[in-house]
Amino acid sequence: MKKLLYKAGTVFSQLILDIVCQGIDAVSKYDRVVQRELSGFPENTIMGFSAVMDGKPSCVIKKNGAFHKVKDHTIQPDILISFKSLKAAYAVLLGIDSVKTAYLNYRLYYKGDLMLSAAILRIMDRVESYLFPDFIMKRLLSMKPVRQVSKILIYGTVISSLLGFNKGVSYENT
Amino acid sequence: MKIPEFYEHTTGKRVISGVDALSHIPYELKMAGVTKPIIVTDVIVCKLPFFKKMLESLKVSGFADFDLFDQIPADSPVTIAEQIAIQYTSAECDGIIAVGGGSVLDCAKSVNLLVSTGATKVESVMGMDHIPGNLKPFIAVPTTSGTGSEATKVAVVSDPIKKIKIEIITEKIIPTVSVLDPEATISLPxxxxxxxxxxxxxxxxxxxxxxxxxxxxxxxxxxxxxxxxxxxxxxxxxxxxxxxxxxxxxxxxxxxxxxxxxxxxxxxxxxxxxxxxxxxxxxxxxxxxxxxxxxxxxxxxxxxxxxxxxxxxxxxxxxxxxxxxxxxxxxxxxxxxxxxxxxxxxxxxxxxxxxxxxxxxxxxxxxxxxxxxxxxxxxxxxxxxxxxxxxxxx
Structure with missing residues (x-):
């Protein structure tokens, strides 16, 4: 039973991470600060998030100045960010900890170019500021980022993607 | 003081500190099961009296068959680490002794990652807290008192072709033994x-x-x-x-x-x-x-x-x-x-x-x-x- 619950928790967390990746995709399309951060990333860099170490990651790819959600979960990302435990994943996905706090508390496993880690954490700060309600965001982030577009626009873009209007790019097309 | 909500802490495995600490290296090699170490250093250190003395003590203690790479330049280029890893494998070495400043020690850490994981490119092992398993025995002898590389889980090497720095953070690369011998730093200007x-x-x-x-x-x-x-x-x-x-x-x-x-x-x-x-x-x-x-x-x-x-x-x-x-x-x-x-x-x-x-x-x-x-x-x-x-x- 415990094994089943763990499995269910992993699947649930990965689903949320899929939504987070849709969020990164949406925010990077509209937010100039994120776009500026992305200018330092090599073209076609794939960044993946996994709820557990051996899980299949949800990925985004940097292309033409923005991140795009990647459809398939079987690719090997250039940068893989994974949680060391499912509880650590819950804490971030439920807005108890920010990604930066998880990083500072050694709750994450990071494979890939660490020179991009500062920029990634700043991007995630901004993504969190769009995805989470303000009362959570205030608690999570020490400095409140100034949002450049409305949260509704980001929510709308994420929801339309989830409904299938934006299916993401397939790895073969990259 | 405030206790952090959550933290991890790893310290070095073993330190030998004192006059003539270098003379204990053969013992440490034996205890680690090493029979043929590779010694990595730079062109300046290999001319210093303490280094020559260290080689002598290895020779008389049953480690005369060691391999040597003494050309590590500043900034530890990945190409050099990859070259040393090939030398290590072909010479059938089973442990590493690094003698030098931060560049030499960081380069040796990368070599250890390569020879222990079987990877051929340093780029493929970059990241944080991501290396499973254990690495080869690794003895570090710092010749400066500054970088602290002999104690850290951090290695920074350079990729001169891509003109980037590659950073690796994992407790696995902390030296097995750090040798702090004052003779190794005595000639420092x-x-x-x-x-x-x-x-x-x-x-x-x-x-x-x-x-x-x-x-x-x-x-x-x-x-x-x-x-x-x-x-x-x-x-x-x-x-x-x-x-x-x-x-x-x-x-x-x-x-x-x-x-x-x-x-x-x-x-x-x-x-x-x-x-x-x-x-x-x-x-x-x-x-x-x-x-x-x-x-x-x-x-x-x-x-x-x-x-x-x-x-x-x-x-x-x-x-x-x-x-x-x-x-x-x-x-x-x-x-x-x-x-x-x-x-x-x-x-x-x-x-x-x-x-x-x-x-x-x-x-x-x-x-x-x-x-x-x-x-x-x-x-x-x-x-x-x-x-x-x-x-x-x-």
Whole structure:
């Protein structure tokens, strides 16, 4: 039973991470600060998030100045960010900890170019500021980022993607 | 002090500290099950008397069959690490001895990752906390008292083709044995001793107030500060003073333990950037930036900087200084140490001393904000924050 619950928790967390990746995709399309951060990333860099170490990651790819959600979960990302435990994943996905706090508390496993880690954490700060309600965001982030577009626009873009209007790019097309 | 909500801490596995510590290397190799080590070093170290003595002791102790690579250049290029890994495998070595400064030790860490994981490219093993399994036995002999690489889980190597730095953070690369022998640092010139010593001091101070600081790293950092501050001037005035050399080596090791876990902060973020843009010695830029960053961080670090005064100046000065003035006095103490080191060794105090001017600020700021060390500074690094520090350090 415990094994089943763990499995269910992993699947649930990965689903949320899929939504987070849709969020990164949406925010990077509209937010100039994120776009500026992305200018330092090599073209076609794939960044993946996994709820557990051996899980299949949800990925985004940097292309033409923005991140795009990647459809398939079987690719090997250039940068893989994974949680060391499912509880650590819950804490971030439920807005108890920010990604930066998880990083500072050694709750994450990071494979890939660490020179991009500062920029990634700043991007995630901004993504969190769009995805989470303000009362959570205030608690999570020490400095409140100034949002450049409305949260509704980001929510709308994420929801339309989830409904299938934006299916993401397939790895073969990259 | 406040206990962090959650932390991890890893210290070095084994330290041998003292006169003739180098003579214990054959014993350590035997205990680790090594029969044929590869020794990696650079062209300068391999000519030093202590190194020759170390090779002799290996030869007479049943390790005459060792392999040697003595051409590691500065900045540890990945190509060299990959080349050494091939040499290691073809010579059927089963352990590594690295003798040198930070570049040599970091290069050896990369070699160990390659030969232990079977990877052929350093790029494929970069990351943080990501390497499973155990690595090969690895003995580190530092020849400077500064980088702390002999204690850390961090390795930075360069890719000269892509013109990037590759950073690896994993406890697996911490040397199996660190050998702190004063003879290994005795020929270090005064200026290099001051510069690398200030680097070690910066490691300890930044680790003390880093966002990843924890109770264990604080103990290491404070002891490191006491040892470095108490001995650095004497080592420069009396370079053959074995006791002070050893104390400084221990200080550097402990500072390495502290920052290996707590990481560093703004001084290193801006210092790495200035080093890349202006090609200045790492310890020199640390000495220029440390007081300015400490001042700028005071908004978040007043309490711990106040405590620092005790370790810098002793109980008498600490108790006679009003509580609200202790933090400023601690920074003043650092500035005074730097002033004295400038007189006896030529350590730089300002950016102008390093021939860095305002025209280079923009590039330095851009690089500093992307440096990994910026993540753990207690005050968020912004363009304005970095600019202010650079301006005040001119």
């Amino acid at each position: 005064a200026k290099v001793t001051a510069s690398t010593g200030f680097d070690a001091l910066t490691h300890a101070i930044e680790a003390l107030y880093s966002l990843q600081s924890n109770p264990l790293s604080r103990v290491e950092a404070l002891t490191a500060i006491e040892l470095i501050v108490g001995n650095i001037e004497n080592v420069i005035k009396n370079p053959k003073d074995i006791y002070s050399r050893l104390a400084l080596a221990n200080g550097s090791y402990l500072a390495g333990c502290a920052f290996s876990n707590a990481m560093v902060g703004g001084v290193h973020a801006i210092g790495h950037a200035a080093g890349a843009v202006c090609h200045v010695a790492h310890g020199d830029i640390m000495s220029v930036l440390l007081p300015a960053v400490m001042k700028a961080n005071l908004i978040a670090t007043k309490e711990i900087t106040s405590e620092l005064l005790y370790w810098l100046e002793g109980a008498e000065v600490f108790s006679s200084t009003p509580v609200e003035k202790r933090a400023e006095k601690a920074i003043e103490s650092i500035i005074n140490i730097r002033k004295r080191l400038k007189v006896i060794s030529g350590l730089p105090e300002t950016l102008s001393d390093l021939k860095i001017d305002r025209s280079q600020f923009e590039e330095i700021i851009n690089k500093a904000l992307d440096d990994g060390a910026s993540i753990t500074n207690p005050v968020s690094l912004t363009r304005e924050f970095v600019f202010k520090i650079l301006e005040s350090s001119l």
